[in-house]
Structure formats: C-alpha cells, structure tokens
Amino acid sequence: MKSSQGIIAVLLFVVMVFGLTFAMNYLGGFNEVKNPVQIKDNNSTKSTDNPDDGSNQELTFLQKIYPSDGITALENEYKMGGMQDYLFAHEGLLPLKIGLDSKNCTCTSVLVFELPTEWLRDNSSKDAMGKINLMNIEAELSKADVKATLEKQITPVPLEKNEQPILNPGSVGWIRLQWKTEKIGPNRLTANMWMGKKGGGNESRLEALVNVQAALFVNPVEIPIDVLSPLISEKKVAFKCYSSTRKSFDFIVKMTRPRPDETIIIGKPVPLTNEELKNDEKQFGGAPLLSGYLVPITASYSVPGGKDLMELGPFSRQIEFIISKNNQKDLESDTRVEAKITGKVEGEFRILDAEQRGRLSMGVFQRGLGSKKELKIETDLQGIDLELDIAKTTPYLKVKLVSGWPQDVSGRRTWKYSVEIAPNTVSGPFPRDDEFFRDSAFYLKSQGNSSRSIRIPVEGRADN
Numbered sequence: 001m002k003s004s005q006g007i008i009a010v011l012l013f014v015v016m017v018f019g020l021t022f023a024m025n026y027l028g029g030f031n032e033v034k035n036p037v038q039i040k041d042n043n044s045t046k047s048t049d050n051p052d053d054g055s056n057q058e059l060t061f062l063q064k065i066y067p068s069d070g071i072t073a074l075e076n077e078y079k080m081g082g083m084q085d086y087l088f089a090h091e092g093l094l095p096l097k098i099g100l101d102s103k104n105c106t107c108t109s110v111l112v113f114e115l116p117t118e119w120l121r122d123n124s125s126k127d128a129m130g131k132i133n134l135m136n137i138e139a140e141l142s143k144a145d146v147k148a149t150l151e152k153q154i155t156p157v158p159l160e161k162n163e164q165p166i167l168n169p170g171s172v173g174w175i176r177l178q179w180k181t182e183k184i185g186p187n188r189l190t191a192n193m194w195m196g197k198k199g200g201g202n203e204s205r206l207e208a209l210v211n212v213q214a215a216l217f218v219n220p221v222e223i224p225i226d227v228l229s230p231l232i233s234e235k236k237v238a239f240k241c242y243s244s245t246r247k248s249f250d251f252i253v254k255m256t257r258p259r260p261d262e263t264i265i266i267g268k269p270v271p272l273t274n275e276e277l278k279n280d281e282k283q284f285g286g287a288p289l290l291s292g293y294l295v296p297i298t299a300s301y302s303v304p305g306g307k308d309l310m311e312l313g314p315f316s317r318q319i320e321f322i323i324s325k326n327n328q329k330d331l332e333s334d335t336r337v338e339a340k341i342t343g344k345v346e347g348e349f350r351i352l353d354a355e356q357r358g359r360l361s362m363g364v365f366q367r368g369l370g371s372k373k374e375l376k377i378e379t380d381l382q383g384i385d386l387e388l389d390i391a392k393t394t395p396y397l398k399v400k401l402v403s404g405w406p407q408d409v410s411g412r413r414t415w416k417y418s419v420e421i422a423p424n425t426v427s428g429p430f431p432r433d434d435e436f437f438r439d440s441a442f443y444l445k446s447q448g449n450s451s452r453s454i455r456i457p458v459e460g461r462a463d464n
Contacts, residue, residue: 057092073211077245081180100159242292256318267296311455362460389443
C-alpha cells in the first residue's frame with residue numbers, strides 16, 4: 001500500500017515540475033513586465049513622443065504682418081525690390097530648429113539674422129521680470145546706424161536650399177523677407193515658417209502687403225483737343241507726370257515721331273507744389289505722390305513762326321516721358337511712358353464722304369484679294385491743285401487720281417482718288433502700334449496760293 005502511494009507522489013511531482021517548466025519557457029516569467037512591441041535600433045534610440053525634443057516650442061514675433069493694419073501697403077518701385085524684417089525671440093528652454101515651409105513668390109528670399117549674445121547683454125533686451133522685451137530691442141535697433149553696423153557682424157542664413165538653423169534658448173534676431181517683384185499693383189507676399197520639425201504643427205506665416213508702382217506715370221494718358229480750324233487756331237492743354245516712389249526726378253519729354261513742320265509744341269515742365277500733389281492724390285485713391293510736374297502742350301493750326309499749316313484731317317501724336325540722370329545723358333528705359341494727343345484739323349479742304357468721319361475705311365477684306373475704295377475731296381479756294389505726296393504716303397497704299405478729275409462744280413473744286421491695297425501686302429488690323437502700320441495714311445499737298453499738307457488716315461483689317 002505504501003509503495004503505491006509513493007509511486008503516485010513521484011508522478012505528481014513530475015507533473016508539477018513539467019508544468020512549471022512549460023509555463024516559464026512558453027508563457028513568460030511570472031514577474032516580467034509585458035511589452036509586446038519593442039523597436040530596437042542598433043545606431044540610435046528613437047522616441048515617437050518625446051516632450052524634450054523641442055518640437056512643442058515656437059518663436060515669438062513682434063509683428064507678423066506689415067503694415068500692421070493689414071489694409072495699407074508698403075510702396076515699392078517696379079524692378080527695384082524691397083524687404084521687410086520680422087523681429088523674433090526664442091523664449092523656450094530647449095534648442096529650436098526652424099525652416100521655410102513655403103513662399104508664394106519665386107522672387108522672394110528669406111534670411112535669418114541672429115543678434116550677438118554680447119549685444120543683447122549690453123542693451124535693454126529684457127523687462128523688469130527678466131523676460132525678453134522685443135519692443136525695447138526694436139527701439140535700440142532703430143537708432144542711427146545700429147542695425148547697419150550689426151549686419152556687418154552677422155552672417156545671415158538663407159532659407160532657400162532647405163537650410164534648418166537651430167536657435168538656442170534666448171536667441172533674438174529677425175527674419176528678413178525680401179523681394180524683387182515685377183507685378184504692378186497690390187501684392188501679398190508670404191513666407192510660412194515651421195518650428196521644431198516640419199509638419200509638426202508649429203508654424204508662423206509672415207506677410208508683407210506691397211504695392212508695386214512704376215517709377216513714373218502720366219495722367220491723363222490721352223488728351224483729345226477736338227477741332228482746330230481757321231476760327232480756332234490754337235489750343236493749350238497739359239499732361240501731369242508723377243512719381244510715388246521718388247522724392248525728385250529728372251526726365252525728358254519729347255514727341256515720338258515729330259513732323260518736319262510740327263505744329264504741336266511741348267512747353268517747359270513746371271514742378272508741382274506739395275499742395276498740388278496732395279490735391280491730386282485724391283484722384284489715385286490716396287496713393288502718395290512724392291513729386292511731379294505739369295507739362296504744357298500747345299496745338300496750333302499753323303506752324304509757329306512759319307507759313308506752313310497743320311495737316312488737314314484727324315491727327316494723333318505720341319509723346320514719351322522718360323526719367324533721366326547724369327544731366328539727361330542716360331535714360332532709364334524701364335520708366336518710359338507714352339501719352340497721346342489727338343484731334344482733327346478742319347480747313348479749306350473737306351472730305352465729302354461723311355460716313356468716313358474724316359478718314360478712309362477699307363473695311364474687312366480677305367488678305368489674298370486686297371481692297372479698293374474711292375474718296376472725294378473738295379475746296380472753295382480758287383486756283384488750287386493737289387498732288388500726291390509719295391514720300392509721306394504709307395507704302396502699301398496705291399493712290400491714284402481718278403481719270404476725269406478734278407472737276408469744278410458750283411464754284412467748288414473736287415478731286416476723286418482711288419485707293420488700293422494689293423493682295424497679300426498687309427495682314428491684320430491697321431493702323432496699329434507697329435513701325436510699318438503705325439502711320440496708315442496717304443498725303444496730298446496743295447499747290448498755289450495756299451500751300452499745305454493734307455493727311456487722309458486709312459483704316460481696315462485684312463483677314464487670312
């Protein structure tokens with residue numbers, strides 16, 4: 001009996017040892033802390049949520065938008081470029097990495113300037129509580145030559161090629177947004193900065209509201225003077241030219257293509273007073289006018305001091321304004337502005353076809369077919385004859401006096417002319433702003449007691 005009990009006890013002991021061994025090898029130790037996912041890296045230890053990596057910090061800016069009202073704009077001259085600085089402080093306890101996430105203009109660059117520690121220590125950079133005071137720092141930097149001197153000591157870091165500078169706690173400096181935009185008018189230039197790590201959620205958007213203006217502009221750009229005639233022999237008008245970006249400027253003003261017998265005379269420019277500039281600002285929505293001139297123009301029926309008369313018919317003259325320097329030896333071509341003066345000269349010669357409005361319309365025609373029209377001109381003057389002025393007439397116009405003309409009817413002498421454009425000689429609308437098509441007209445000159453030039457404008461469109 002005793003022997004059988006001993007055998008059972010041994011068997012129970014064996015079973016217990018086996019069970020304990022199985023549990024330890026396959027189920028883990030009883031006192032071991034379970035960690036089902038462990039990431040091992042032989043080179044480094046990584047943390048997916050480490051509050052000590054500085055990614056929860058961000059910079060403090062004195063101002064993120066210039067101008068601060070978000071409505072007005074920084075004035076900027078076309079092609080001259082500009083910049084704006086954004087003063088910052090790193091008030092966190094750990095080093096902070098920063099970078100450029102995006103910008104909305106390829107002409108914008110971003111630079112980081114960090115003030116020297118010695119300068120911060122020697123200047124009023126902290127308030128009574130020992131915290132960084134950006135307003136005090138800005139006041140110090142605004143003193144004469146302070147910032148310019150510091151810039152010579154600082155090597156800025158450009159954020160254009162994925163540079164990611166690391167700022168130490170207590171760092172102070174400025175981020176400079178600079179541009180050279182050619183888009184005339186209002187521009188909102190931006191740069192988005194990330195802090196800590198890209199995509200981490202800590203970002204700052206820096207903005208500059210910029211109004212890009214031409215260095216020179218003219219108002220108005222076109223002046224119609226209506227009609228000149230023997231009864232209205234002269235009219236005086238004026239252009240005004242301004243600059244919203246320069247406190248003073250020298251310029252030239254001239255006729256783009258003057259005639260040898262020009263009857264439109266440009267007078268001497270007169271500087272506008274500050275009061276006149278302020279009054280004129282109202283026309284441009286309050287945009288500042290820093291300087292300006294009044295340019296008088298006199299249009300006469302006859303050439304001043306001469307016997308020649310102005311060409312009969314509609315006329316148009318282009319006048320250009322260009323800023324100059326070095327006593328007008330050098331011209332700033334980017335500042336060139338064209339204005340126009342238009343009108344009509346009536347006199348002894350009249351175009352009879354009223355529907356032509358003082359000009360000859362060739363209409364719309366097929367380029368390969370060409371076009372042909374006729375026109376009558378009359379005068380009350382006696383003993384007058386007309387002939388074609390070939391030297392002035394546009395080359396693609398073939399003008400002939402119709403056979404059997406001129407004729408004298410009821411005391412008036414009348415001429416009929418045939419005007420033809422040969423096939424495949426022109427294409428598109430005319431006249432237009434092109435050297436070949438600009439002066440689309442034929443010219444007649446009178447012979448006899450009252451010699452003068454008569455200009456007949458010709459317009460139309462040749463389609464393919």
